[in-house]
Amino acid sequence: MSGTAGTVVGIDIGGTSVRAGVLDPSDPDCRILEIVAAPTPHTVPETEDTLAGLVDVLRERHSVRAVGLAVAGFVSTDRARVMFAPHLAWRHDPVPEQLSARIGLPVVMDHDVNSAAWAEYRHGAAAGSPVALLVALGTGIGAGLVVHGDIYRGAHGVAPELGHVVVVPGGRPCPCGKRGCWERYCSGTALADTARELAADPAFAGQPAMGGDTGAPITGAMVAAAAEAGHPVALAAFADLGRWLSVGLAMATDVLDPEVIVIGGGVVGAARHFLPDAVAGMLAGITGHGHRPAPRVEVARFGGLAGIIGGALLAADAVA
Numbered sequence: 185m186s187g188t189a190g191t192v193v194g195i196d197i198g199g200t201s202v203r204a205g206v207l208d209p210s211d212p213d214c215r216i217l218e219i220v221a222a223p224t225p226h227t228v229p230e231t232e233d234t235l236a237g238l239v240d241v242l243r244e245r246h247s248v249r250a251v252g253l254a255v256a257g258f259v260s261t262d263r264a265r266v267m268f269a270p271h272l273a274w275r276h277d278p279v280p281e282q283l284s285a286r287i288g289l290p291v292v293m294d295h296d297v298n299s300a301a302w303a304e305y306r307h308g309a310a311a312g313s314p315v316a317l318l319v320a321l322g323t324g325i326g327a328g329l330v331v332h333g334d335i336y337r338g339a340h341g342v343a344p345e346l347g348h349v350v351v352v353p354g355g356r357p358c359p360c361g362k363r364g365c366w367e368r369y370c371s372g373t374a375l376a377d378t379a380r381e382l383a384a385d386p387a388f389a390g391q392p393a394m395g396g397d398t399g400a401p402i403t404g405a406m407v408a409a410a411a412e413a414g415h416p417v418a419l420a421a422f423a424d425l426g427r428w429l430s431v432g433l434a435m436a437t438d439v440l441d442p443e444v445i446v447i448g449g450g451v452v453g454a455a456r457h458f459l460p461d462a463v464a465g466m467l468a469g470i471t472g473h474g475h476r477p478a479p480r481v482e483v484a485r486f487g488g489l490a491g492i493i494g495g496a497l498l499a500a501d502a503v504a
């Protein structure tokens with residue numbers, strides 16, 4: 185079997201599941217040779233057991249030389265500790281050191297969106313770009329920035345939190361404690377919220393319910409399915425998301441001047457319903473419009489696997 189000598193493992197640790205994939209870092213297509221998953225545990229010892237167990241399964245069949253963790257949470261600037269992760273058990277835990285001692289392999293760690301941005305920068309839609317911004321539209325907005333070949337983290341490891349930039353003072357409440365954050369208007373969650381608001385608007389009276397007659401609460405996936413069928417409320421909700429995306433991308437472009445903006449996350453599957461208008465709106469909204477180069481906007485290459493791939497590539501870099 186070719187390609188299994190000197191493979192690396194990337195593990196995407198999210199709020200509901202832990203997914204581990206193995207790949208050959210010399211493969212520019214970053215094909216994942218095997219992937220295994222488990223539910224996210226609720227305690228620190230169980231989490232370590234799960235990670236070690238997934239790596240053990242993969243190294244039965246692959247020659248693994250390093251492991252990269254892509255974590256949905258705040259990682260310390262030196263990437264030695266998980267400071268806080270709302271959906272994970274870790275609080276200031278030296279996760280890479282502990283896991284490395286247990287499995288006998290080098291372990292590196294980064295924020296999941298940084299890992300995804302790294303995957304897109306190395307071999308994806310932002311390959312080789314001098315200044316690349318990833319904006320992932322999912323439950324919220326995840327943002328990652330790669331500047332001249334380095335992941336930009338800010339002074340304390342929390343940048344860039346674009347999703348929590350306030351775009352509507354006093355607007356929709358956000359789990360972060362503020363109101364009117366960009367991600368409350370431009371994410372899968374926002375798409376459902378907007379669709380619910382619009383469905384109650386007299387302008388759309390008489391339209392069928394988006395989820396059929398089940399009475400189930402409207403979800404982002406439901407709105408995407410309804411938009412495919414031409415449902416006016418769903419299309420209006422996407423148009424609204426596109427407007428907010430253009431506002432945020434213009435703001436990000438004015439601050440960061442990226443060469444490329446990569447749009448990822450679950451919502452991007454429905455890109456045709458919002459991305460063309462969002463890009464046009466962004467181009468019209470940036471400072472010096474028409475008199476300066478503007479970023480290109482691309483759809484992410486690696487989709488839901490970007491965290492695993494980026495984690496694996498960062499692990500490969502660490503042992504190169």
Ligand SMILES: [Zn+2]
Pocket residue numbers: 347348358359360361362365
């Ligand atoms: Zn917020």
